[in-house]
Amino acid sequence: MNFPSDHTPGSSDVWFLPLGGTGEIGMNMNLYGHKGQWLMVDCGVMFDKNRLQPDGSNSVVSADPHFIALRRQRLVGLVITHAHEDHIGAVPYLWKELKCPVYTTPFTAEILRRKLSNLGLLDSVPIIEVDTGEVQQIGHFGIEWLAITHSLPEPHALLLCVGNIRIFHTADWKMDPDPVLGEAFNAKPFKHMASKNITAMVCDSTNAIVPGHSVSEGQCFDGLLSLIGQAKGRVIVACFGSNVARLITLSRIANFTNRYMALYGRSLRNMVSAARRTDHWPDDARVADGRHLGYLPRHEVLGVATGSQGEPKAALKRMAMGNFRDLELDPGDTVIFSSKVIPGNEEAVAVLITQLRQRDVIVIEAADSELPIHASGHPCQDELRQLYRWVQPKVAIPVHGTLEHINANASIAREVGIPTQLRGENGDLYRLAPVVGIQRKAIKTGRLYHDLR
Numbered sequence: 001m002n003f004p005s006d007h008t009p010g011s012s013d014v015w016f017l018p019l020g021g022t023g024e025i026g027m028n029m030n031l032y033g034h035k036g037q038w039l040m041v042d043c044g045v046m047f048d049k050n051r052l053q054p055d056g057s058n059s060v061v062s063a064d065p066h067f068i069a070l071r072r073q074r075l076v077g078l079v080i081t082h083a084h085e086d087h088i089g090a091v092p093y094l095w096k097e098l099k100c101p102v103y104t105t106p107f108t109a110e111i112l113r114r115k116l117s118n119l120g121l122l123d124s125v126p127i128i129e130v131d132t133g134e135v136q137q138i139g140h141f142g143i144e145w146l147a148i149t150h151s152l153p154e155p156h157a158l159l160l161c162v163g164n165i166r167i168f169h170t171a172d173w174k175m176d177p178d179p180v181l182g183e184a185f186n187a188k189p190f191k192h193m194a195s196k197n198i199t200a201m202v203c204d205s206t207n208a209i210v211p212g213h214s215v216s217e218g219q220c221f222d223g224l225l226s227l228i229g230q231a232k233g234r235v236i237v238a239c240f241g242s243n244v245a246r247l248i249t250l251s252r253i254a255n256f257t258n259r260y261m262a263l264y265g266r267s268l269r270n271m272v273s274a275a276r277r278t279d280h281w282p283d284d285a286r287v288a289d290g291r292h293l294g295y296l297p298r299h300e301v302l303g304v305a306t307g308s309q310g311e312p313k314a315a316l317k318r319m320a321m322g323n324f325r326d327l328e329l330d331p332g333d334t335v336i337f338s339s340k341v342i343p344g345n346e347e348a349v350a351v352l353i354t355q356l357r358q359r360d361v362i363v364i365e366a367a368d369s370e371l372p373i374h375a376s377g378h379p380c381q382d383e384l385r386q387l388y389r390w391v392q393p394k395v396a397i398p399v400h401g402t403l404e405h406i407n408a409n410a411s412i413a414r415e416v417g418i419p420t421q422l423r424g425e426n427g428d429l430y431r432l433a434p435v436v437g438i439q440r441k442a443i444k445t446g447r448l449y450h451d452l453r
């Protein structure tokens with residue numbers, strides 16, 4: 001059966017239609033369709049290193065929402081699972097095409113408000129804040145917000161009740177027994193899921209090619225403490241701005257090693273201020289003013305800097321080039337990458353490291369450290385296996401990955417006995433009811449470029 005010509009789901013249809021993030025990593029945009037209505041889950045961007053702006057900064061790219069913009073009177077809401085750029089970043093740019101209520105939890109809402117206010121949109125976007133565990137009805141879509149662990153505050157998975165079909169949308173997740181910030185991974189709701197008769201599990205594939213179990217965020221403490229404890233001069237740690245747990249770990253290490261921690265880079269300061277506002281930042285995690293650290297003895301300085309991917313305007317790049325006003329690096333200072341290189345950024349990072357070494361700065365990458373100093377926020381193969389075994393969906397739908405990741409995720413699902421795996425990409429229509437199947441290239445998808453503001 002083909003897609004109806006008006007592209008409207010009927011009362012017995014339950015559809016999943018990814019516009020972005022399936023067949024690629026980044027810029028997630030998913031649609032669920034039922035009974036004449038659509039619900040969007042996540043609306044993200046990725047950086048486009050091939051389109052540098054005249055000032056050297058990157059543009060961002062999102063999925064083209066054309067399909068849903070054309071029928072936006074049928075779009076009942078946008079649900080945001082968590083505050084990573086690849087899930088939230090496009091909302092300010094695409095808002096005028098969507099104009100629907102946005103549902104998310106307090107920390108993600110706080111990040112979104114800051115983005116909207118930068119573009120003067122704060123008062124025009126209706127944001128409905130929800131709490132973990134809450135169940136809501138948005139049009140014909142019932143949504144339960146399930147706490148999960150990932151690599152920033154308040155990550156959520158969703159249990160969708162659509163007609164008599166239940167869909168488990170994992171969003172980004174891992175099983176972390178010690179996430180440092182927030183509750184440890186709680187298996188209970190997921191162990192109960194099989195009894196709920198789940199039709200489809202739409203699942204993160206980012207690390208589906210990685211064997212074993214992800215490193216816990218809590219494990220990074222020992223590795224970072226040992227490196228920072230041994231360092232003689234200043235220490236600068238580069239990490240992802242959104243990883244608030246890592247920043248809390250570093251503030252504790254600053255205490256242990258009698259250093260003062262400061263944050264270099266606007267996105268880091270913004271994240272910590274949002275975390276403070278939403279009660280995710282502990283009172284004892286002290287942050288010094290970065291402008292003052294330059295006056296301290298070198299062994300008392302612990303800077304945390306943006307720019308782990310070699311971004312041209314970020315604090316670390318400017319330090320490497322010797323034109324960062326607040327802090328200068330001297331020979332014998334140490335830069336630690338508590339991060340991984342995102343594919344595509346290898347060259348920019350290599351250039352950055354060369355520049356740092358030319359200043360006789362000691363550079364330590366995550367792979368150089370004996371103990372872990374970075375933890376991915378995504379599930380490895382053992383975690384995927386375990387979750388499939390608990391949830392036992394009839395259909396596995398791997399998303400959030402390239403075709404290679406999607407195939408690896410589907411193989412794991414098959415191996416643990418999930419009867420059907422639907423492997424597809426953006427623009428494919430996944431039918432979950434009345435009959436399960438996939439229609440390739442049901443709609444045209446595309447990309448939109450936005451100037452980063």
Ligand SMILES: [Zn+2]
Nearest residue numbers: 082084150172
């Ligand atoms: Zn994420």
Ligand SMILES: [Zn+2]
Nearest residue numbers: 084086087172
């Ligand atoms: Zn993601």
